[in-house]
Amino acid sequence: MIQAPRHYKTQLAVIGSGLAGFATSIFALERGISTAQVGSTGAIAYTTGYLDLLGSHRHCLLDNPWSGLDALRDEEPNHPLSRIGNDDIRTAFVQFTKTLSEMGVGYTRPGESNLFALSPAGTTKPTLSVPSTMRSGVEAGKSSVNAMIIDFEGLKGFSARELVANFKASWPQLSAMRLGFPDMESGSQVYPEVMARALQVPVYRERLAERIKTVLGGAEAVGLPAILGIHEPDKVHAELERLVGVPLFEIPTMPPSVPGIRLREMFEQAFPARGLTLVPQQKVERLELSGGGATLYLKDNYGDVVIETQTTVLATGRFLSGGLKADRHGVRETLLDIPVSQPASRMEWYRKDYLDRRGHPINRSGIEVDARFRPLGNDQEPVNERLFAAGVLLAHQDWIRQRCGAGVAIASAYKAVEGVAAMLVNAA
């Protein structure tokens, strides 16, 4: 049976299902704009769950991202975050984390300074907001309390002894313990996602809590790899904490990790309930721009999908998500072949030292936008007045080294939606 293509009409189409895409949909729904979101969720499973605003500037890790942004505006006026005021960034961040919390993954409220969040290597990273399940780890590290990190037999790449060894100087009261996870003690490999799904079942929480209590000793807080449930992690966390009797905190594992999977599944479940047309995991095959908006063509398991939209936000990410592609001769934007600002030749893409704190020039390649976050063509004019862009696809930022990925995603999504809203009002 040949099915007719499903046809949607919408005010806004969001292309991309990473943080920027989801942030765009959140802000658009908030404004009552009818929205369809498409595009694969490739990279979101790789996030640690930490939401960075600006963690590094001038080769230093930042305590205060807001004053860092002020300095950034002076030194890097083209940086996407330099083009957005602190008030807008703050509003966007607060609204985004509040919505995530309402949807079922609690986040700390963005404050005046960065939190130093724990990494599985026993280092810390400056970030603005962390999942509620990770909050007490930040506090425990800061005040260096008597705490215990627990790892599990068969869990690769997460070593409690490694955390303890690397935190030794700043956190001497930290100890390490290895446990078997209930019903997964055969010695063979265990996977965080499987453990997380198990912990949604009360009996597993009870059994794990018993094991933790027998080794707890005098520890006043317990750190675990991020395995506290996929859905309703805050409930799983609160329950386990109650059973163990001391604050518990999660530490991200190597990607793809549970906090990223959580966000992906939460978005996919919560958005349709909020009226979003979501066609996730599918790549847009073709996008035709016109004076009145755009038409998107894609396919999913049920056949062809055609979306007619009045405005579009491109949030397709960089190389990892497929928004940019590089061959030996240069970098291209994959959907519309929008000009990509980039170094003159491949010889200049990467510096000699991998870990050079200045970062690599290629990381700052991307598309140029105007003040309303509309991509620019070769003539420096918007490619289309109804096409906007958000996220790390934008040029002049280094989300990895500046620790600003979520900041760029959320704040530029906020501005792009502002532009979309203005366009829809004018057109009405």
Added chain:
Amino acid sequence: MNRVDANGIETFETEVLIVGGGVTGTGIMRDLALRGIHCLLIDRRDLNAGASGGNHGLLHSGGRYVYADADTAAECRQEGDILKRVAAECIDECGGLFVAVEGDDADYAGRFPECCERAGIESTTLTPAEAKGLEPSLSDKVFAAYVVPDATVDPFRITLENVNHAQQLTDSIFLPHTEVTGFEIKEGVITSTLCRNSHTGGARRILAQQIVNAAGAWAMDIARLAGCTDVHLLYSKGTLIVSNTRVAGGVINRLRPPGDGDILVPGGTISLLGTTSDNVDNLGDIRPTVEEVERNLIEGMAMVPCLRDTRFIRAFSGVRPLLMAAGAGADGRKASRGFVLFDHKDQGLVNFATVTGGKLTTFRLMAERTGDLVASRLGNDRPCRTATELLPSGDAVRWTEPGFAPRFWYRRQDPADMILCECEMVPQSAIDSIVASAPGAEKQMTLQAIGIRSRVGKGSCQGSFCSIRVASYLYDRGVYDSSKGLIHTRDFVRERFKGIRPVLWGEQMPQMELAEALHCSLFGLDYVNDDGPSEDSGSIQEPS
């Protein structure tokens, strides 16, 4: 053997000190050990840190040299035959082709069979269609093709086996990270060799009856430290690129005077395309460049067009130590690939010898000649046995072979023996065995040292993920108990990047973005200093 003197200097005694842990130095170590002689082998870095680890692993049929250097060609053929017999486990007899493509000199190509015959190298003429049948990836523009008995050899495996065997035979020792700083000489005799431990900075003194300089490209420097001015080397840097898959079944050589991108060599599950040749003035900071990669690729595509779309995962460079004969020009490609053994008698020394030049294929012969000289100087009249004695295989030295780790793992059927390197399927037990007993194993072994002794970091992720898993495992095992493991991880990914950098395009870009996010954004390796996580992280700084 090893004692610490009153000044805190570690002192070692041996019959023969060998400087240089490449294939030649380790070959000499085994040669001498087979004659019952105790050796101490040192390297300023580690095994195969120079050209022995920076080549295409080709066991030359000799075909490449039949035009210009029939002696070297014949030497390659003979040595190739011997190694195929005594070190069969380290060798893949994949065969090779010499092909000329449209635009290449037809006369030059046509003379190939007669030149081979003169050097005693077997060659078979194929039609272009037959060649394409044998190697479907060949260009349609091939007009001449000849089969030769090329093969490949795993230079890491050979080196590790050499050391392992010498250890078994005479308790000979390998000391990595030991750099020669000077020699004490009395009346034409080197009485002691002064060294520095490049990890700890500590001084080491080695008392040996004979000293052999097998430092490859560094041989001229070592000879000069002993006051010898007779060794003249030309440094020729060569760059190769490594593909993610095996592009061809056998070796494919371009049949024209040597140039960039004229050889494609299989290496287990991958292929190597090389090789550039550029003279360099010094040996510091040798790394492959984007420009060298392009040169290899553009030439290589003429021979094997699918290289245009092949995924490359790494490039690397080595420096060929070429012997400068008096009056010879400075063209690295025309310089002799032969080797020379200097007895330094005319330099007034009686217990010092230098061997350099040569090729991977002829390392055994270099070791034999050197062994003969050194043994006779020690009054040892036992003959060389390396041409007939099979190279044994040790438990801790098999992990460099592509495909060995997965075979071992599947056979063992132990689900608790978890795979740490997922690209090359290296299990925990491999790491245990290497850390416990591989040649040159140390208490807090670096990830680079483990990489040299295994396939860790050799797969498509180039160590981005496995380095972290291996480090975590070593923390679990108590091998690391400080930020040493984090520093080793940092050093490992930084070193691997040297090779990744010039082949970053296409499918490598998403991988690099993920790796950099993991290493920098999450782990903060860009803020890890030599004494651990930098004070910048943890203690908090305002922008000033």
